[in-house]
Amino acid sequence: MAVEMLGYIDKPSPVHRLTGTTKLIGFILFTTATMFTYDTRVLLVLGLFSIGLFSISQIRFKEVRFVLVFTAIFVLLNALAVYLFEPEQGVTIYETRHLWFEGIGRFTLTAEQAFYMFNLILKYSVIVPIAVLFLVTTHPTEFASSLNQIGVPYKVAFAVSLALRYIPDVQQDFRTIADAQAARGVAVTQGSLLKRARHSLQILIPLLFTSLERIETVSNAMDLRGFGADKKRTWYNQRAMTRIDYIAIGIALSLTVFSFIVTFYDGSRFYNPF
Amino acid sequence: MNSFTTKQIVATGIGAAVFIILSRFAAIPTGVPNTSIETAYAFLAFMAVLFGPITAGLIGLIGHALKDAILYGSPWWSWVIVSGFVGLGIGLVANRIRLEEGGLTTKKIILFNATQAVVQAIGWIVIAPVLDILIYAEPANKVFVQGAVAATSNILTVGVIGTLLLVTYAKTRSQAGSLKREA
Helix, strand or coil: CCCCCCCCCCCCCHHHHCCHHHHHHHHHHHHHHHHHCECHHHHHHHHHHHHHHHHHCCCCHHHCHHHHHHHHHHHHHHHHHHHHHCCCHHHHHHCCCCEEEEEECCEEEEHHHHHHHHHHHHHHHHHHHHHHHHHHHCCHHHHHHHHHHCCCCHHHHHHHHHHHHHHHHHHHHHHHHHHHHHHCCCCCCCCCHHHHHHHHHHHHHHHHHHHHHHHHHHHHHHHHCCCCCCCCCCCCCCCCCCHHHHHHHHHHHHHHHHHHHHHHCCCCCECCCC | CCCCCHHHHHHHHHHHHHHHHHHHHCEEECCCCCCEEEHHHHHHHHHHHHHCHHHHHHHHHHHHHHHHHHHHCCCCHHHHHHHHHHHHHHHCCHHHHCHHHCCCCHHHHHHHHHHHHHHHHHHHHHHHHHHHHHHHCCCHHHHHHHHHHHHHHHHHHHHHHHHHHHHHHHHHCCCCCCCCCCC
16 A cells, blocks of 8 residues: 655745745635636646746655646546537537537547637646645645635644544554454455445444544644643644745736636637637 | 634644645545545545634635645635635534534534535535636546546545544543533
8 A cells, every 4th residue: 555645845945935825825826817717728737837837846846746747637538528428519608610520420530629619628738836835835735824814714624634644543443453354354446336335344343443432532632732622723723824825816917807807808618719 | 803712723734744644644635637536525525524614614725725825826716715615614614513512423424425415526526626727627527527526535534534524533432411400
């Protein structure tokens, strides 16, 4: 069971020096912009921007390669499914039809479909470098304080922080239980679907009770230390905003405004070259 | 937020961590992209009944968003929202089942299953596809088929595995009012 998950990677880069709050605001703005737009020009600009930002973060490609491969497979499979279900979705969207190949039966290939699928893949891909960057350059404990700073109640922010804190522990529990059950001949990685589902219960139940016990212990410890007594709380990892933070937020904000203007000035979120 | 107890906060955090681990290591793929038999939803349904709608809604939201972020690099928001909705919806029956007090009757099991089926059907067949169309302009028939597959497999998963979790847990609780004064 390979442990390949994204986590914080420490580097002395300008992106790392930004406060978590700045990065969170930037991430939210960027996600919003890419969510609304389907304009090829905007997507290309945002894509170039996110690749540029990635390169100044000093994160090397090979450090996050597994996630990018995983995502690439996922995005391509999704695009394939879109084509299989609706080979002429592009024609519906762009309202013209330039046939390239007649194909077999309903599986034609039109310029519009090719362009639509290019945009679909682009739309999914653009967000990935930024999201990955956000994850690997923001320390988990600072992330919680950032959530609180942008207005999320501190109890919820603390829950997020707990989740990040306990992922490795729960993973360890899961592995111990799975190994113990495997030693007894209860395997979840092979056999029929039904058998695997039945066997997975033998892991789920011990994991459930272990976790409930953990919840009990941790919440008692927090209660004993007076957690939740006040309406507000301070964060050990919180840093003050500096000039570079305001500049970064300014850039993110203007990029978002730009993308909304270009996307919606002609009344459609699609860029139509046909 | 003041009624959000420390125990619920911790249950949210650790619950989200368990949700992530289960989605990552205990999911069985079905062949349709983005869709697999998710034991994580059986767990989510259990937490909903034990800790109520706010905790479970947050476990769904936080767990799914972090899972997507850690594994794919970016959250798939349309489905993240549905996970939150499912936790919230199932959690609404927590007060009527009172799992802490044991005594899980057949009536309560039926109530649980009827609720989870309705909530998940709305979530996966209505909310998720509509958001996919609005955000990603994906073809309607593709997202509705995906939604229907997800709904079927998740309703079955919660119906079988989720119910078994509830029954197993209820057996460990001493029933309210089970003590009698000796004559």
